[in-house]
């Protein structure tokens with residue numbers, strides 16, 4: 001794209017050229033791709049065709065990007081209802097890869113890629129790494145799980161596309177991860193933020209100083225994490241922690257990523273059309289207003305998704321980014337509708353608990369929410385680890401900290417919470433996504 005404006009910053013990487021495309025040119029490209037993808041889905045996916053027919057629409061009615069709002073939504077249950085291959089828009093001969101989500105109940109959801117899709121995925125992942133300041137010569141320890149989960153292979157192909165060296169270690173075997181980090185000199189790591197916390201923890205126990213390692217960047221995703229968590233990770237490891245976003249239904253990781261400014265995630269809008277809607281009504285919201293993120297794949301061949309409701313709550317950032325990219329940003333996702341807990345009729349998100357806990361000195365970023373029901377009433381207990389110094393403090397000091405946290409929690413959540421401080425390394429560590437909530441309420 002030779003007409004792309006030259007970026008303001010010196011960290012520009014050729015892989016990122018499209019990140020700086022002028023808006024008018026981008027919108028033209030989006031319209032052209034949107035029209036093609038709507039036609040493709042209509043012609044090849046019965047579910048989409050019947051939904052358009054129900055509205056009396058045909059693909060040629062789609063004339064401008066504002067017509068997106070007339071298109072039907074796609075939701076997660078559509079993927080389950082058409083399991084396994086009902087939403088595919090390519091014959092199996094053209095599909096080169098299948099991935100599936102690790103559904104906690106019932107059947108997983110299945111996603112498909114043609115060669116062209118894998119190519120797009122690799123390119124958006126390469127652009128993601130470039131946005132995090134990586135380049136040829138970097139050594140990337142890829143500790144996302146390899147397998148049906150999209151994290152491992154997505155990061156792998158992207159890092160190779162960038163020209164970095166990949167260590168495909170996958171998840172788990174923490175002591176070996178630390179040995180490789182030391183011996184192979186990785187300059188970047190990819191994993192869940194939870195697993196990175198576990199690595200920091202284990203390194204401390206083994207006497208390994210993260211700050212003496214060449215590791216400088218972490219590309220963390222696959223679960224929501226808070227700004228407070230980022231501060232803790234960066235303080236404790238000296239590694240710059242970047243947030244990456246994606247979901248298997250859309251492509252896997254690489255839908256959006258933070259740049260050096262760490263102020264929201266740029267969406268690769270040349271491949272993913274982004275909207276924010278009001279969850280209850282589906283009404284499109286203006287930039288800056290918080291709502292549900294809705295994504296349309298603009299180039300996906302094997303499994304195009306139109307207006308997919310992610311159930312992730314965020315907002316589009318109005319202001320342009322200091323990095324010079326023209327791609328719009330979403331605020332980092334702190335809340336997922338699926339994570340919402342209803343406690344005594346009040347909506348509570350684990351991320352709210354995390355922010356309160358980590359804003360107070362003396363806590364460690366390891367916590368768990370335990371829900372029980374006593375005499376018909378929901379009880380919420382939060383267990384949080386504290387530093388050894390705090391834990392060896394007087395009983396009075398510990399009680400004072402518990403009280404302080406409980407009060408802060410009550411102010412934010414509007415319900416009473418019992419806070420229990422526990423010793424370091426009491427709460428079980430996770431090699432993947434954190435298990436923050438133990439719900440013992442009988443329904």
Ligand SMILES: [Zn+2]
Pocket residue numbers: 259260261266321322323324325
């Ligand atoms: Zn930026």
